[in-house]
Amino acid sequence: MSSATTRPPPAHQRSRAWAHRHLTGLQGLGAEEIRFLLRAARAMAEARPAERSDLLHGRAIANLFFEDSTRTRLSFSLAAKRLGAEVVDLAGAGSSVSKGETLLDTARTVAAMGVQALVIRHNASGAAEAVARDEQSGGRVSVLNAGDGRHEHPSQGLLDALTLAEAFDRLETFDLTGLRFAIVGDIVHSRVARSDIAALTALGASIVCVGPPTFAPDSLRALGVEVERDLDAVLPEVDGVQSLRIQFERAASVSTPRDYAAGYQLNAERAGRMRPHAVVLHPGPFNRGIEITGEIADREQGPRSLILRQVANGVPVRMACLAACLGALPT
Numbered sequence: 228m229s230s231a232t233t234r235p236p237p238a239h240q241r242s243r244a245w246a247h248r249h250l251t252g253l254q255g256l257g258a259e260e261i262r263f264l265l266r267a268a269r270a271m272a273e274a275r276p277a278e279r280s281d282l283l284h285g286r287a288i289a290n291l292f293f294e295d296s297t298r299t300r301l302s303f304s305l306a307a308k309r310l311g312a313e314v315v316d317l318a319g320a321g322s323s324v325s326k327g328e329t330l331l332d333t334a335r336t337v338a339a340m341g342v343q344a345l346v347i348r349h350n351a352s353g354a355a356e357a358v359a360r361d362e363q364s365g366g367r368v369s370v371l372n373a374g375d376g377r378h379e380h381p382s383q384g385l386l387d388a389l390t391l392a393e394a395f396d397r398l399e400t401f402d403l404t405g406l407r408f409a410i411v412g413d414i415v416h417s418r419v420a421r422s423d424i425a426a427l428t429a430l431g432a433s434i435v436c437v438g439p440p441t442f443a444p445d446s447l448r449a450l451g452v453e454v455e456r457d458l459d460a461v462l463p464e465v466d467g468v469q470s471l472r473i474q475f476e477r478a479a480s481v482s483t484p485r486d487y488a489a490g491y492q493l494n495a496e497r498a499g500r501m502r503p504h505a506v507v508l509h510p511g512p513f514n515r516g517i518e519i520t521g522e523i524a525d526r527e528q529g530p531r532s533l534i535l536r537q538v539a540n541g542v543p544v545r546m547a548c549l550a551a552c553l554g555a556l557p558t
């Protein structure tokens with residue numbers, strides 16, 4: 228196995244230290260801390276992807292996923308392996324969680340095996356934070372939130388910021404000032420939306436949340452965003468749209484998908500109202516034909532779509548997050 232070393236982050240990155248052992252959310256982080264991670268991710272992305280780094284050689288990372296995942300779980304695993312770490316995986320099904328073991332007891336048990344980081348996805352908002360605060364687990368290891376309930380999904384917020392910075396030629400500064408993005412759909416149940424709002428507003432972008440009141444309540448304004456109901460009126464004014472999945476597993480009552488699609492589906496007709504340069508994102512997985520149609524989501528048909536760029540950027544972003552939290556990046 229090759230052990231070529233990933234190019235170290237550039238010198239300008241070292242002017243700011245990353246002082247955190249855990250990454251449980253983006254809310255509360257400063258713009259320079261977010262930029263630090265994004266610059267590190269950019270350096271990781273520019274290194275030849277087939278090469279392994281030894282930044283985390285000798286470390287072990289445990290994925291604890293108590294909710295389903297494709298993108299986040301696989302890309303955290305790839306990220307850890309590309310940094311030379313060992314990876315172990317635990318899913319809720321098939322683990323001792325099914326015998327009644329609590330999250331904290333599971334985290335303490337895995338931490339006691341000598342891993343250095345726990346990557347946690349859980350359906351309870353605050354789950355990762357609870358483990359991070361626990362002396363016997365988070366007190367010993369780094370905790371990275373891979374999505375907790377409707378609270379935060381910090382690595383998704385970072386990869387969305389990286390994708391937009393790339394699309395709008397802001398990789399040198401990670402300054403999104405002057406850009407305006409719409410987040411559309413089931414925002415109230417979305418941890419992605421909260422992390423996107425934290426990241427993108429910290430970097431200077433303005434955000435408008437669009438959806439029916441059940442999905443985009445006026446209370447979202449407390450996060451520093453605008454709230455609008457009429458997607459067709461918003462589309463000509465934004466530089467990009469992040470379409471969100473209706474989270475049927477969390478939404479107790481939703482309008483019928485057909486009613487929802489009539490007002491908020493991103494389709495060819497609506498894409499025609501967007502500015503020529505405007506882009507389309509979706510964190511995935513998507514309900515094809517409900518919040519977004521294939522002609523928009525699929526790159527061959529919807530040239531605005533950055534959905535697979537988001538997926539690709541997930542790997543270097545998660546490499547940066549792991550390396551930063553484990554103190555393996557120069558500061």
Ligand code: CP
Pocket residue numbers: 295296297298299300374380383510511512
């Ligand atoms: N965006 C995202 O979190 O996707 P997965 O649920 O597949 O990880």
